């Protein structure tokens with residue numbers, strides 16, 4: 001077990017040790033690992049790093065000391081609100097998608113206390129395709145989750161969704177898109193249901209928030225899922241995914257200040273001044289570096305930069321999806337709207353295919369939901385590896401089809 005060294009190390013020694021440790025880490029991009037890194041080019045990475053380092057010691061908890069950060073955060077929120085068509089939207093930067101979702105759930109719960117004071121055991125309706133953070137939020141904040149299954153097209157089953165709503169429901173959940181299949185839930189229908197009851201509707205756009213708006217700008221028609229849908233009360237959108245900024249940054253937006261009010265925590269009490277600790281989110285100290293990096297990358301890329309990156313990604317994805325569908329026995333699941341997707345097989349063991357691919361150096365995300373599948377989360381920087389992947393996929397699938405390759409306890413076995 002490690003103990004604090006009695007004497008501090010020399011910096012050279014320390015650098016060597018850090019380098020050694022790093023050499024043992026996986027290189028996620030060239031092995032096609034889903035959801036670990038979002039490479040968008042060395043220039044973008046450098047912009048994020050420079051800004052992060054410049055603001056390394058600043059603290060976004062204290063905007064009056066660091067008006068720089070207050071401005072960056074206000075700008076990031078306003079740019080995001082504009083992208084997501086929230087004319088009165090307000091919000092804050094959090095540490096990531098999970099925290100953004102936690103805040104969306106907490107805010108819906110507290111808002112229901114005002115609008116529905118009779119509810120004792122608040123419930124939220126969550127499709128099974130949603131991110132585990134909603135279950136985490138329910139656990140932290142004392143809500144009951146009512147799960148909704150998918151239909152055979154991997155869409156939310158809307159009959160089941162309606163049936164899951166009870167007089168205790170305070171929040172409806174939908175994803176844009178869901179993390180497994182990249183499919184956008186029918187947010188307009190959910191919006192009507194939420195409005196009828198004056199309850200919350202959280203749209204989880206953690207992956208889609210900084211991608212789908214640019215797909216639309218490319219002229220593709222998508223189902224509407226953002227604040228254009230009147231019933232949407234909160235949206236989570238991760239900067240550190242397809243915003244391509246430094247890790248530790250996501251946005252939680254509320255439709256308007258009345259919704260946002262319920263997100264904020266104010267420390268108070270008769271014997272204390274209650275204005276020195278007012279926080280919009282879970283954390284106290286917040287790394288100014290992550291805030292500055294988010295601002296810098298958004299300003300660096302601009303709308304045309306994001307559109308260019310999204311276009312590059314969609315172009316190679318369409319080729320990739322077509323290549324998968326052209327391999328007998330394989331299919332892309334559902335209809336992904338963006339760079340998150342999974343493929344499966346109705347006739348072959350897709351995990352045997354994964355084992356064979358891993359033996360060739362890939363490192364894949366195996367999903368067992370809603371059926372056995374291999375999942376991907378692609379960025380512009382993965383493009384260089386796709387052709388080699390498709391070649392391997394064709395060959396490995398052939399081996400599995402011919403019975404030459406099977407899976408034995410997560411290991412490829414050749415016969």
Ligand SMILES: *Cc1c(COP(=O)(O)O)cnc(C)c1O
Nearest residue numbers: 096097098131178179204206207
């Ligand atoms: C990544 C993700 C989250 C959670 O985000 P973290 O930044 O990992 O906390 C939530 N929802 C979806 C759809 C995601 O892809």
